[in-house]
Amino acid sequence: MKTNTRLMTTGSIQKNIISFALPIFIGSLFQQLYNTTDSLVVGNYVGKEALAAITSCAPMIFLLVGLFQGIFVGAGVVISNFFGSGNLPSVRKAIHTAVAFGLASSLVLTLLGYLGSPHLLRWMGTPDSVFQDANTYIQIYFLGIGSLILYNTAAGILRAVGDSRHPLYFLIIASILNIVLDILFVAVFHLGIAGTAYATIISQTVSVFFSFRLLFTSKEIYKIELRQIRFHDSMLPKILKIGIPSGIQNSVTSLANVFVQASINLFGATAMAGNGAFLRIQGFALIPVTSFALALTTYTSQNLGAGELDRVKKGARFGIIFSMILAESIGLLLYLYAGPLLSLFSRDSEVIAIGIQKARIASTFLFAVALSHTMAGLFRGAGKSIVPMSVMLSCWCIIRMLYIKIGLTILMDIRIVFWAYPITWTLSSILFLTYYFTSGWMKNKL
Numbered sequence: 001m002k003t004n005t006r007l008m009t010t011g012s013i014q015k016n017i018i019s020f021a022l023p024i025f026i027g028s029l030f031q032q033l034y035n036t037t038d039s040l041v042v043g044n045y046v047g048k049e050a051l052a053a054i055t056s057c058a059p060m061i062f063l064l065v066g067l068f069q070g071i072f073v074g075a076g077v078v079i080s081n082f083f084g085s086g087n088l089p090s091v092r093k094a095i096h097t098a099v100a101f102g103l104a105s106s107l108v109l110t111l112l113g114y115l116g117s118p119h120l121l122r123w124m125g126t127p128d129s130v131f132q133d134a135n136t137y138i139q140i141y142f143l144g145i146g147s148l149i150l151y152n153t154a155a156g157i158l159r160a161v162g163d164s165r166h167p168l169y170f171l172i173i174a175s176i177l178n179i180v181l182d183i184l185f186v187a188v189f190h191l192g193i194a195g196t197a198y199a200t201i202i203s204q205t206v207s208v209f210f211s212f213r214l215l216f217t218s219k220e221i222y223k224i225e226l227r228q229i230r231f232h233d234s235m236l237p238k239i240l241k242i243g244i245p246s247g248i249q250n251s252v253t254s255l256a257n258v259f260v261q262a263s264i265n266l267f268g269a270t271a272m273a274g275n276g277a278f279l280r281i282q283g284f285a286l287i288p289v290t291s292f293a294l295a296l297t298t299y300t301s302q303n304l305g306a307g308e309l310d311r312v313k314k315g316a317r318f319g320i321i322f323s324m325i326l327a328e329s330i331g332l333l334l335y336l337y338a339g340p341l342l343s344l345f346s347r348d349s350e351v352i353a354i355g356i357q358k359a360r361i362a363s364t365f366l367f368a369v370a371l372s373h374t375m376a377g378l379f380r381g382a383g384k385s386i387v388p389m390s391v392m393l394s395c396w397c398i399i400r401m402l403y404i405k406i407g408l409t410i411l412m413d414i415r416i417v418f419w420a421y422p423i424t425w426t427l428s429s430i431l432f433l434t435y436y437f438t439s440g441w442m443k444n445k446l
Contacts, residue, residue, distance in 0.1 A: 005220055006162025008299045009084055009306040013315045021295035023168040024159070028287040030175035036280045037179045038196040041186045043277070043345045050193045051346060052272035053126075053133035056261055058279070060120050061113075061141065066250025068105040068149060072098065072156045074243020077301045077380060078235065079160035083221070084305030090235070091221055095157050096228040097235040099215075102153030106146030113142025124262040129269055133193045140194055144201030147208045154211035157222050159298055170210040178203035242385045249389035256397040263404050263417045271414055274354025277345035278338070281355075282362060285330040289370045292323040293377030300381030309442050312382075316436075320374045327370035334363040358418050365422035368429045375432040382441055391435075395428040 008016040043051040075098035082090040117138045126134055151174075155167035178199050185195030215224040264275050296319045303312045334341070338359035342352045376388035400420050407416035435441065 005083075005222075006164075007084065008162060008302050009308050009311070013311060014318055017292070017295050017299055017315055017319055020159075020162065020164050020298065021291045023164040024294050025287055025291040027164075027168040027171040028291060029284070030172050032280075032283045032287060033175055033179070035283065037182050038200070039277065039280050039345055041182045042193060042196055043273070044347075045187050046192055048273045048346055048348055048351055049130050049269050050133050051351075052269045052276060053130040054137055054193060054196060054276075056124070056126065056130070056265065056272050056276060057134055057138045057141070058276075060117070060124065060138065060254075060258055060261075062250070062254040062257070065109060065145070065148070066254045067247035068101075068109060069152060070245070070247025070250045071101060071105075071239065071243030072152055073246045073297070073380060074239045074241070074385065075101070075153075076156040076160040077242050077297060077383065077385075078238045079157065080298045080301035080381070081305040081383075083161050084302030088221055091161070092228070093232040094235045094239065095222055096224065096230065097232045097239060098153055098157055099224060099229050100231050101239070102150050103229070106149045109145045109149060110142060113145055114139050117142065120258070124258055125265045127265060127269060127272075130272070137193045137197050140197035141200060144197075144204060147201065147204035150208045151204060151211055154208070154215055157215065158211075159294065160301075161220070161222055162298065162302075163220075163222070164295075166214055167211070170207045173210065174203040174207035177206055242380065242383055245385040245389040246380060249385075249392045253392050253396045256400050259401050260404065260417060260420060263408060264414070266408075267414050270348070270350045271354050273346060273348070274342070274351040275358055275418075277342050277351065278355040278358040278362075280345065281334065281338070281341050281359075285327060285334055285363070285366055286369065286373075288326045288330070289323050289366075289373045292319050292370075293373045295319065295377075296374055297377040297381040300378055301383075304382060304442065312442055316378050319378070320371060323374045324367045324370045328364075328367040331363040331366035334359055334366075338363070354414070357415060361415065361418045362421055365425055368422065368425035371429040372425055372432055375429075375436060379432075379435075379441060384441055387435055387441070388432075391428050391431045395424045395431065399427060400424045 006016075006020065008020065038054060039051060042054050075094060079091055079094045079098070082088075082094060118135050121131060121134055121138070151170070155170075158164070158166050181199035181202060182196055185191045185199055189195065191198065212224070215222060217223075264271055296316065299315050299319075300312050303309075303315070338356045339352060342355040342359075345355075346352065372391075376392070379385070379387045400423075403423060404417055404420050407419075
């Protein structure tokens with residue numbers, strides 16, 4: 001009987017990882033495309049202040065969402081581990097616990113995001129010229145945040161049992177719809193920045209509808225039954241053990257990114273727009289990195305559950321090296337063609353110049369962020385989520401913020417802020433490599 005699940009404990013290691021990562025890559029590409037369309041439409045039809053507003057909201061959104069998404073990572077690792085070991089009753093308990101958590105966190109995030117966003121924007125030092133637009137966008141966005149959370153819940157469940165194709169199909173549908181609605185709401189109906197937020201909410205809701213329709217009607221192991229949706233006592237501690245460190249890492253790292261954004265805000269709307277435009281472009285470059293990190297997490301967890309330590313080691317080497325080469329190849333293209341790419345977002349020469357400055361600094365170090373992300377995914381799959389949490393918090397949070405604070409005190413130059421990322425990417429890579437070669441990280445303790 002044909003099945004949509006995939007066990008990665010047998011067969012070609014390279015084929016397993018690539019075939020699992022490819023749908024995630026394509027889906028992330030579409031997701032980044034519709035995020036970028038928001039900026040393209042706003043930048044060209046509304047103006048650079050609106051562009052600055054929408055791009056400056058991303059760190060704050062992930063600050064609030066990151067904790068819950070980290071716990072979903074924990075759920076995926078637990079599901080993958082039980083699936084790899086063939087413990088199907090535990091797989092089902094973990095799946096229903098993950099859905100219960102997704103529903104609860106949707107409600108909490110809606111309230112936190114809507115009520116807290118004006119205060120966070122003020123704390124970030126958002127300029128008055130863009131504050132109203134940013135607040136409008138983010139409050140509408142958080143009214144529909146439940147759709148984002150529930151889609152990630154469903155996608156995480158499917159990927160944990162090796163089905164990375166269905167999340168791709170649903171994301172493609174949502175992405176195309178979002179692009180169409182962006183153009184319709186902003187360029188045709190002139191709803192401004194609010195139109196992009198409405199487009200995002202509607203498209204995410206559509207992806208949730210298709211995802212949960214599959215989960216409720218499927219005959220696969222991931223089929224959901226309403227009466228089973230609850231926090232199963234035997235599963236929740238396992239999920240939280242891995243998920244809470246990942247969530248803390250996401251949130252605190254995002255807090256550092258909010259601090260970085262606040263530092264960018266000191267240089268005005270032009271700097272915000274230029275930096276934000278390049279970050280949209282850089283997002284495409286990092287898609288292979290995040291795709292391989294997710295693939296390695298599932299691959300590692302399944303194989304450790306099956307006791308296939310040699311396959312874990314070989315898969316780790318392949319995934320890390322391949323993603324580093326791919327990321328830096330894309331980085332070279334960004335270095336060479338940053339100007340033409342940035343001009344798609346804005347015709348303002350100063351905005352483009354700021355973006356090119358950022359591109360020249362960041363693009364040559366994408367190999368380091370690839371190494372850090374894929375190794376973090378590897379260790380999470382092994383149940384060692386405290387390791388990436390510790391490394392990311394020390395490098396991507398504490399050191400990054402201290403460097404910017406001290407650097408801007410010495411020299412008030414935006415390039416000081418731009419260099420914060422390559423420096424901390426490199427430091428985290430060194431620490432991850434040290435742990436990889438000196439610890440017994442493959443001991444499975446899930």
